Amino acid sequence: MRRDLFRSAFVLGSCVALCCLSGAHVAAAQPSDAGVVVREDFSSRGLPGQWRVVGGKWRVDGGRLVGDSGVGRGVVTFGGGSADFRFEARARFERGEESKRWFGLGVDVPASGSRPETVGVVRGGKTGFSFGEGSGEGAPVPFVGAADGEVRVRVEARGRQAVWFLDDRQVLVTSRSQASGGVALAVGGGTVSFDDVRVTRVRSSAFQRVAAAPVTVVAHRGASSVAPENTMVAQEVGRRSGAVFIENDVRLSSDRVPFLMHDTTVDRTTDGVGNLSALSAAQLRGLDAGSWFAPAFAGARIPTLAEQLADLRTRGGSLLLETKQADSIEDIATVIDVVRAENMTGRVMVQSFDPQHLRWVRALAPEIPLGLLRDKLDADPVAVSQELGLALYIPSGAALEARPGVVGDLHAAGLGVWVWTVDTAERWGRYDGYGVDGVITNRAGELNGWLSGRAAGR
Numbered sequence: 001m002r003r004d005l006f007r008s009a010f011v012l013g014s015c016v017a018l019c020c021l022s023g024a025h026v027a028a029a030q031p032s033d034a035g036v037v038v039r040e041d042f043s044s045r046g047l048p049g050q051w052r053v054v055g056g057k058w059r060v061d062g063g064r065l066v067g068d069s070g071v072g073r074g075v076v077t078f079g080g081g082s083a084d085f086r087f088e089a090r091a092r093f094e095r096g097e098e099s100k101r102w103f104g105l106g107v108d109v110p111a112s113g114s115r116p117e118t119v120g121v122v123r124g125g126k127t128g129f130s131f132g133e134g135s136g137e138g139a140p141v142p143f144v145g146a147a148d149g150e151v152r153v154r155v156e157a158r159g160r161q162a163v164w165f166l167d168d169r170q171v172l173v174t175s176r177s178q179a180s181g182g183v184a185l186a187v188g189g190g191t192v193s194f195d196d197v198r199v200t201r202v203r204s205s206a207f208q209r210v211a212a213a214p215v216t217v218v219a220h221r222g223a224s225s226v227a228p229e230n231t232m233v234a235q236e237v238g239r240r241s242g243a244v245f246i247e248n249d250v251r252l253s254s255d256r257v258p259f260l261m262h263d264t265t266v267d268r269t270t271d272g273v274g275n276l277s278a279l280s281a282a283q284l285r286g287l288d289a290g291s292w293f294a295p296a297f298a299g300a301r302i303p304t305l306a307e308q309l310a311d312l313r314t315r316g317g318s319l320l321l322e323t324k325q326a327d328s329i330e331d332i333a334t335v336i337d338v339v340r341a342e343n344m345t346g347r348v349m350v351q352s353f354d355p356q357h358l359r360w361v362r363a364l365a366p367e368i369p370l371g372l373l374r375d376k377l378d379a380d381p382v383a384v385s386q387e388l389g390l391a392l393y394i395p396s397g398a399a400l401e402a403r404p405g406v407v408g409d410l411h412a413a414g415l416g417v418w419v420w421t422v423d424t425a426e427r428w429g430r431y432d433g434y435g436v437d438g439v440i441t442n443r444a445g446e447l448n449g450w451l452s453g454r455a456a457g458r
């Protein structure tokens, strides 16, 4: 039975119960049914009453909504007005040329279908999908889903920012929305069918996981348990291990080129010596960053941040970028310039132990989400997070164990919580039980295997 609750939700306005969390040991962000404003399974024959066709042909057929673009694009709008919401749907391509067809979920589309708008767009279908933001922000994200099958799209819209997921994998962060909350489905280049469309008003962070979703897997320094840390080969292994984010450490060369390196010196992880900041880009490019780990990795180089981002942009993955060294806002600006030049602001989150680094990033690039690293909990993590405008609070596992209840406090305040650096199943289970939203690990493949096994009931 169709349940379109959008209108009544707006009448209720601020009286609508919103999704909030409180208390310790929260398993995951739980969407509240009271926040559901659209829940549509298309079991009735016609298009839902308040839905408005503003392009193409739309019909309900066989329990699915079928949109045909015709020669232009097909758009159906169904509501607006809430800045913070979750929009989910299942979709599959029915007809159309592989290279031309697409569908999208709009989070900022006026009821009339006029522009500007913000629409996340899925293309392809046969060999996988690519994902990009319709108005051009962000790079298309390669995504391997079930071939020619259905894909679940979810977008967490919070004000001007939206975080996009395909089959529960985060693929993009966008920040250009006008926050009108006008939701829409759109199709181009053929026919697409949709089912289980749901819009839920929420107040949680876009980085909080929804009920039953696994933690976000973050590959620490790439797959650094099996490949030399902070190298391109580590990144490739991390990606193939199913990590959603790659974590890195960034420092500037003597000629101000951002390179990936954890330590102050190059001594431990290359065949060179000296402080990285005292070496030029040309000198750093000549070093071997693989042999120290194992002979099989001889010849691996220290990547520049630009090389790393170009690889993520074209081959997939997001970046948890740790600013290790920044003596001034100019140093941070140099890093941000590279992220912008690579068109990757939508797929980068910046983290640091140093709150000043985060203040500088916020001043220069307010669209980039921020995470504060901690090896000891602050007395009041919520107050610190709010003062810095964080998306994520990121304590060490040991720090979190001192007061697991801070996860609930941070969730209730609208923040996400990731934990570093956790490499055993026993601790994955423990922190999952605390309700963390993401885990930074040297063993991304093993964590994904552990999550899959648990989902399968093993």
Ligand code: G3P
Pocket (backbone or CB within 6 Å): 220, 247, 249, 262, 322, 373, 420, 421, 440
């Ligand atoms: O991502 C957290 C972690 O990287 C912080 O510690 O020393 O490995 O950079 P470290």
Ligand code: CA
Pocket (backbone or CB within 6 Å): 247, 248, 249, 322
């Ligand atoms: Ca780090």
